[in-house]
Amino acid sequence: DSGVTQTPKHLITATGQRVTLRCSPRSGDLSVYWYQQSLDQGLQFLIQYYNGEERAKGNILERFSAQQFPDLHSELNLSSLELGDSALYFCASSARLAGGTGELFFGEGSRLTVL
């Protein structure tokens, strides 16, 4: 158990809909990362938050947004969903921003299926 909790574990929805994925980082971790894993693209970095602020952005679509709340949990919002958004979405956390070693602790993922 990594200590990172993601909900829901599975989600099935239709094209055009909007969903919210939730992540609770390990106790004490300030950084949260979102990754998308699909068969064709592999693991793609989406976005990183540190203590409530956006710190780095990767291949995140404009239809996607995220935020980190004062209690450090994070939500990833996916809107106007398309079939190609079907993927496993991982949240990860780490303890430190500057001076960190890059070790991330991953949740078990939220599997999104868009029909």
Added chain:
Amino acid sequence: AQSVTQLDSQVPVFEEAPVELRCNYSSSVSVYLFWYVQYPNQGLQLLLKYLSGSTLVKGINGFEAEFNKSQTSFHLRKPSVHISDTAEYFCAVSLGGGGSNYKLTFGKGTLLTVNP
């Protein structure tokens, strides 16, 4: 920007055989290197990491990896695999030096299948 190439998408081996999973990276600056493992229906967990110092790094479950700067490689090895090692293995790189906005860049993964 850094990138990672895992040279084999699938590696089938027999139980108790040795295995090497290959990883090459490219970066114009110093990097930290990682191997993560993903068991079926689970998240990723860290196997081992290279930050600095000795180029031979030992990790969990009997795995080790060697950092080779001249060949920009970080291959993962295990002398004798077990059925339970069947999983997907990801090589990853982040910028070294503890920069403030580091992120992990992952390779596409290597599926290791250990057969009896």
